[in-house]
Amino acid sequence: MIDFTFTEEQEMFRKAAREFAENQVAPRVAEMEAAGKVSEAVVRALAEAEMMALTVPEPFGGLGLGYTARMIALEEISRISVATAMMLQVFALGIEPILKFGSEAQKQKYLPDLASGKRLATTAVTEATGGSDPTGIRTSYRKDGDDYIINGRKCFITNSHIADTLTILAKDENDPKAFSAFILEKGMPGFKATHEENKVGMRGCNTGELAFEDVRVSKEQLLFTEGKGLRVTMAAIGDVGRGGMVGCALGVQAACLEASVKFSRERILYGKPISQLPTIQSKLAEMKIDLEAGRLLAYRACAIQDKGQPSSNEFAVAKYFTTEAAQKAAKMAVDIHGGYGCMQEYAVSRYLRDAFVLGPSAGTSDIMKVIIARWVLS
Numbered sequence: 001m002i003d004f005t006f007t008e009e010q011e012m013f014r015k016a017a018r019e020f021a022e023n024q025v026a027p028r029v030a031e032m033e034a035a036g037k038v039s040e041a042v043v044r045a046l047a048e049a050e051m052m053a054l055t056v057p058e059p060f061g062g063l064g065l066g067y068t069a070r071m072i073a074l075e076e077i078s079r080i081s082v083a084t085a086m087m088l089q090v091f092a093l094g095i096e097p098i099l100k101f102g103s104e105a106q107k108q109k110y111l112p113d114l115a116s117g118k119r120l121a122t123t124a125v126t127e128a129t130g131g132s133d134p135t136g137i138r139t140s141y142r143k144d145g146d147d148y149i150i151n152g153r154k155c156f157i158t159n160s161h162i163a164d165t166l167t168i169l170a171k172d173e174n175d176p177k178a179f180s181a182f183i184l185e186k187g188m189p190g191f192k193a194t195h196e197e198n199k200v201g202m203r204g205c206n207t208g209e210l211a212f213e214d215v216r217v218s219k220e221q222l223l224f225t226e227g228k229g230l231r232v233t234m235a236a237i238g239d240v241g242r243g244g245m246v247g248c249a250l251g252v253q254a255a256c257l258e259a260s261v262k263f264s265r266e267r268i269l270y271g272k273p274i275s276q277l278p279t280i281q282s283k284l285a286e287m288k289i290d291l292e293a294g295r296l297l298a299y300r301a302c303a304i305q306d307k308g309q310p311s312s313n314e315f316a317v318a319k320y321f322t323t324e325a326a327q328k329a330a331k332m333a334v335d336i337h338g339g340y341g342c343m344q345e346y347a348v349s350r351y352l353r354d355a356f357v358l359g360p361s362a363g364t365s366d367i368m369k370v371i372i373a374r375w376v377l378s
């Protein structure tokens, strides 16, 4: 039997996540927007609320609550600040390769400090020559005795300047078809975070470039098997990366609908609230339909993921639908607000900017369609 209801624990967790977002994140949104980076106080609060521990199993210091809980947390945090949710989503993407492909020693070494939020994480794949096509990357490694030497640059990396532990993808200098994943640590000689992007939306999280100049790592830093790095990073992006973007998109959709309902009830035209106008009601109904449909797609994919089954195709459908729906909802919300929607004082103008930044991360809508078409044709 299919059960479409959340458990009592999940409902309690949603309530706690909502309170956390409203009390700890909302007061700092304006500061983060202006600074163009995440607030240290918000990162500390996320760690104290154990938001970094959700997907980490208990033996490694985590809560082991799984991916449905993570989706709930991201949805609630994104409803207040999609940038904060993005920081948290890519944090989980950063630890996933260690969780799924790390050796016991790597898990023991990294996961407890990551789960507690003592260290922050990211995954860095994208480069100027390799976004939708990760095989186009130029960051390379070569063997030197038992060590590897890494050279190259990454761009558009979330948490670039705050991450302490990073999973990166590199190409064998002597075999352009072989890719390997490595765990790097902040402070390794030759490794630095360089340029920080000035994004139009999701301003309250850091996105930037990383540079590797003769970074020497021991074989203990190699993740999984040499030459199998694409599998490591693509598996994490397919399930956890896409899933995280779905959570971010759902929060934006919910925020747009709530703001639109409130404004349309308060705005009086022709002697009555604009919520009584059929065109406004039609927009509100469309937003609600998309939000409900998006939630079904999202939580179905999470249920599959929590059973340990492959979920990347289901997340491709959910990512396409919810990120497109978030952009549509944000445009409708701005429209409903009339001229006020174009003013910074109204959050809907931020939702519009944020919604458009949801698109490329973890794969564009075009790429989701390529994946979905491959799925139906296979």
Ligand SMILES: Cc1cc2nc3c(=O)[nH]c(=O)nc-3n(C[C@H](O)[C@H](O)[C@H](O)COP(=O)(O)OP(=O)(O)OC[C@H]3O[C@@H](n4cnc5c(N)ncnc54)[C@H](O)[C@@H]3O)c2cc1C
Pocket: 090, 122, 123, 124, 125, 126, 127, 128, 130, 131, 132, 133, 155, 156, 157, 158, 159, 202, 207, 357, 360, 361, 362, 363, 364, 365, 366, 367, 370
């Ligand atoms: C805010 C933000 C945060 C990000 N965070 C990270 C991160 O933490 N780590 C990380 O590694 N990366 C990150 N990225 C990078 C993101 O994964 C890439 O931007 C994305 O994969 C697209 O790559 P690209 O930007 O190079 O675009 P391109 O690949 O150059 O795409 C350009 C256009 O071509 C289209 N296109 C490409 N291939 C096809 C195809 N086969 N069929 C049809 N159309 C196609 C695309 O849809 C797009 O419209 C982030 C990006 C953003 C914007």
